[in-house]
Amino acid sequence: MQDAVNGPNASLDGFEIPNLEKYRIQTNLFNFTLPENNILNLTSQTTQSVADGNWLFLKPLLHGKHELIVKGNLSSITNTTANHILGNQYNGPIGWNQTTTYILLVK
Numbered sequence: 001m002q003d004a005v006n007g008p009n010a011s012l013d014g015f016e017i018p019n020l021e022k023y024r025i026q027t028n029l030f031n032f033t034l035p036e037n038n039i040l041n042l043t044s045q046t047t048q049s050v051a052d053g054n055w056l057f058l059k060p061l062l063h064g065k066h067e068l069i070v071k072g073n074l075s076s077i078t079n080t081t082a083n084h085i086l087g088n089q090y091n092g093p094i095g096w097n098q099t100t101t102y103i104l105l106v107k
Contacts, residue, residue, distance in 0.1 A: 008072035
């Protein structure tokens, strides 16, 4: 699914974070346990998975309140199962496909 992400962008306190497409990282295969009533709506199970996405690496922030805004889209996915589960979403297993704002409080 990550291959279908386009236009990832983010800003911190109103300043754009450039070149997010350069920060795509994929982990090695790892064991993954889904409990009952999980956010993926899948049967509880232990399986293998990878984490694959565009990740932000921020320098330590000054004390205070900060606003991190992220947005991205998925281009058309040809896999009908992925479409059924995920639709046209970005930013998480359930996703939003809209602007997502995180308020960060640094003490």
